[in-house]
Amino acid sequence: xxxxxxxxxxxxxxxxxxxxxxxxxxxxxxxxxxxxxxxxxxxxxxxxxxxxxxxxxxxxxxxxxxxxxxxxxxxxxxxxxxxxxxxxxxxxxxxxxxxxxxxxxxxxxxxxxxxxxxxxxxxxxxxxxxxxxxxxxxxxxxxxxxxxxxxxxxxxxxxxxxxxxxxxxxxxxxxxxxxxxxxxxxxxxxxxxxxxxxxxxxxxxxxxxxxxxxxxxxxxxxxxxxxxxxxxxxxxxxxxxxxxxxxxxxxxxxxxxxxxxxxxxxxxxxxxxxxxxxxxxxxxxxxxxxxxxxxxxxxxxxxxxxxxxxxxxxxxxxxxxxxxxxxxxxxxxxxxxxxxxxxxxxxxxxxxxxxxxxxxxxxxxxxxxxxxxxxxxxxxxxxxxxxxxxxxxxxxxxxxxxxx
Amino acid sequence: xxxxxxxxxxxxxxxxxxxxxxxxxxxxxxxxxxxxxxxxxxxxxxxxxxxxxxxxxxxxxxxxxxxxxxxxxxxxxxxxxxxxxxxxxxxxxxxxxxxxxxxxxxxxxxxxxxxxxxxxxxxxx
Numbered sequence: 249x250x251x252x253x254x255x256x257x258x259x260x261x262x263x264x265x266x267x268x269x270x271x272x273x274x275x276x277x278x279x280x281x282x283x284x285x286x287x288x289x290x291x292x293x294x295x296x297x298x299x300x301x302x303x304x305x306x307x308x309x310x311x312x313x314x315x316x317x318x319x320x321x322x323x324x325x326x327x328x329x330x331x332x333x334x335x336x337x338x339x340x341x342x343x344x345x346x347x348x349x350x351x352x353x354x355x356x357x358x359x360x361x362x363x364x365x366x367x368x369x370x371x372x373x374x375x376x377x378x379x380x381x382x383x384x385x386x387x388x389x390x391x392x393x394x395x396x397x398x399x400x401x402x403x404x405x406x407x408x409x410x411x412x413x414x415x416x417x418x419x420x421x422x423x424x425x426x427x428x429x430x431x432x433x434x435x436x437x438x439x440x441x442x443x444x445x446x447x448x449x450x451x452x453x454x455x456x457x458x459x460x461x462x463x464x465x466x467x468x469x470x471x472x473x474x475x476x477x478x479x480x481x482x483x484x485x486x487x488x489x490x491x492x493x494x495x496x497x498x499x500x501x502x503x504x505x506x507x508x509x510x511x512x513x514x515x516x517x518x519x520x521x522x523x524x525x526x527x528x529x530x531x532x533x534x535x536x537x538x539x540x541x542x543x544x545x546x547x548x549x550x551x552x553x554x555x556x557x558x559x560x561x562x563x564x565x566x567x568x569x570x571x572x573x574x575x576x577x578x579x580x581x582x583x584x585x586x587x588x589x590x591x592x593x594x595x596x597x598x599x600x601x602x603x604x605x606x607x608x609x610x611x612x613x614x615x616x617x618x619x620x621x622x623x624x625x626x627x628x629x630x631x632x633x634x635x636x637x638x639x640x641x642x643x644x645x646x647x648x649x650x651x652x
Numbered sequence: 653x654x655x656x657x658x659x660x661x662x663x664x665x666x667x668x669x670x671x672x673x674x675x676x677x678x679x680x681x682x683x684x685x686x687x688x689x690x691x692x693x694x695x696x697x698x699x700x701x702x703x704x705x706x707x708x709x710x711x712x713x714x715x716x717x718x719x720x721x722x723x724x725x726x727x728x729x730x731x732x733x734x735x736x737x738x739x740x741x742x743x744x745x746x747x748x749x750x751x752x753x754x755x756x757x758x759x760x761x762x763x764x765x766x767x768x769x770x771x772x773x774x775x776x777x
Contacts, residue, residue, distance in 0.1 A: 395709065398736040398757060403671035405758035410674045466674060469667050517711050563712075 258282055262295060268366035273350075275359045278304045278316055290343070290366055292335025306333060307362070308345060315347050319360045323349045330649075333364060340493075342367040374619075379490060381616045382540050385547060386488060392514025396480055400473030407466040414463050417454040424450045483510050487543070489536055495648050497530035500538065500579060501570055507542040508568065515550045515566075518557060524569045528577050532648030533624055541617040541628075545581040545640045548613065552585025552637065575646050576626075582639040587632060596630065625649035657772045658682045658700070662692045662718065663707040663734070668757075672705075672734075675761055679768065689713045689721075696725040703772045705755070708735035716741060719749045730771045734759065 261271065261282045270287035272280055280301050288295040291306070307316040308331035318324045328344040335341070347362040424447040431439040487510055508521065515521075546566070553564030567582040588596060597618040621628040626644035633639045659681040663669050669685040676683060684701065686692035689712055695701075704722055708715035719731045733741070734755040746754070753767050768774075 395736060399665050399668065402736065402757040402759070403665070403667045406671040406675050406761065409761045410671070462674065465670075469670060473667060517709060 268369070270364040270366075272298075272303055272362045272364070273359065274303050274316065274320075274362065276320060276357065278302055278320060281359065287364070290333060290341060290364055292337055292339065303362070306364070307331070307347065315345065316360060316362065319347045319349045319362075320357055323351065323357055325349070328365075330367070342371050375490065378537065378540065378616065378620070381613065382488065382543075385540070385543050385613070386484070389510060389514055389547075392512075393480060393484060393510065396513035397477050400476045404470045404473045407470045411463060411466055414459050414466075417459060418456075420450050421447070421454055421456060479509075480513075487536075487539060491534040491536040495532045495534055498533055498535040498538070500528055500531050500533075500577060500644075501525045503535050503539050504542050504568055504570065504579065507539045508546060511543060511546045511550065515553075519550065519553060519564045519566055522565065522567045524567065526571045528570055528572055529646050531577055531644055531646050533644065534620075537620045538624070538644075541620050541642065542579070542581075544613040544617045545642075548640075549581055549583035549585060549637075552583050552587070554585075556584070556586045556636075572646075573643075576643050577646060578641060578643050580639050580641040582633045583637040584633075584635055585637045587636045588630065588638055593630065597628070623649065656680055656682045657702040657774060658684065659768070659772070660692060660695060660701045660704045660729075661685045661706075662687075662689065662704065662710075662715070664688065664710045665707070668707070675759075675764060676768070679765060680774070681768075681772075689718045692718065693721060693725070696722055696729075700726055701729050703730040703732065703768070705732045705734055705768070708733050708737070708741060716745050716749045716751065719751060723750055732767070732771060 258273070259282070261273065261284050263285060264271070265285040267286065268290070269284075270290040271284040272287060273282040275281050280299050280303050283295060283298045285295065287298055291298060304314055304316050307314050308329050309315070310318060310326065310329065315326045315329060319326065325346075325348045327346045329346070331343055331345050333341045333343050344365040344367055345362065346365075347360055349357050350359045350361060352358050424443070428440070428443040428447050431443040483506055486506060504525075505523075512521070549566045550564075553566070557564060565584040567580075569578075569580045569582070571578045597614050618628050621642055621644070624644050625648065626642060629641045629643075631639050631641070657680075659676075661669055661672055661683060662685070663672075664687055666687055669687065673683055673685065684695055684699075686695055689710060692704075692706070696704075704719065704726075706715040706718055706722075710718070713721075715733050715735065719733070722729065723731065730753075731749065731751050732753040732755065733746070733751050734757055735741070736757040738754045738756050741754075753771050755764055755767055
């Protein structure tokens, strides 16, 4: 405060409601000296009980210790470090924490000012964007999936019709058996012989032996077909799920496989898919979001290959690799497609940038993928692959997003 | 049956071949099947057939491309396509390949039989 200027009463901070931002002023020991009105909401306590509390525990960890401790002892500033605040009633709120030290004119650190921005609204919005992009991806797959379901539907449908015919044939045999039994009860020799003859000719005509064995075969084949449909629907349902708010340990080899299963129908006629997986530790992540990234990379790889096949017919190749590198895992998708024009390399992760034909891409796929990977504390890179295609390489920390 | 018309059915899905055989059992055709285009072409090199019913979406070569190849080997064979997506094939392509009938998957039993009888010139039994 400059000499002679209007002094602001620091206590007035307590009256300031800043929407979804809690402001704390803490002393050199990390105790709350002042807080604004919004802090009560975000921390779930009455404002006056917050004053005097030790604030250290509310701050996320950074490299080398808690953010607040480092601000108070080393004078380091932190901006938008993402974390969670748990209220006494158990509600967890995602927050972005910023913190700056307060230094006296002589340079000594006296305390710190910190803000906690409630990210719930932003998170919800992000979730909605993710879901929209994912549904758009499913839309692109719909034709392939429909084809994959239609084939088993085709033979199940035909087999059911044929089984109906078989039952009608068996009924004729059964009727001839009944007629023979009735004749036997009446005891008229001539009628018995006639009925037996009819039974014989109906059985021959119907070809009972063949019919029974083929009926069993038709049932078996149709069951297998319905099992296939069940799997397709299951994979699709798994994919359209949303993550819960918490990261979970997941097997990325399995996530990659189940995603490839859904995309496979649309590409199987023109692509050879190769896998080189290493054993991976379970990765702390949002598995549905990562599946979405995999899906995006696979669809891009397929479309790049399709584009190439238009000028050079044949088959393409997609190579999926996973590997462990210390405390990180690496997942890469390499295609034999048209590659990326060097002029565009810097723009491919930008939202709404697309080189695809109108209607085949939203321009949001890679930017969404990039955001998802960064939210996991990982990185997504692209480089040219031998033979003209590209490799997308995704690196993720095994133990999830490091704090701060 | 000495004059049973020979019908070659091509589909990369073995279960479809099995179901078609089942449906046509009483139709009096001599049925030959192939799961790949390569096998189908080999069969055509070895023997004549009266009709060919082929799937369209197959690995390596589409059904229409295959029928064009087939017509070079057996120009007299009647050519038909069976597919879930009849509208995906441009009608000009169908004409070029001399396709005389399209059957939609899943097929209607009576319609399939009628289409084949008409195409192969067989009187209803």
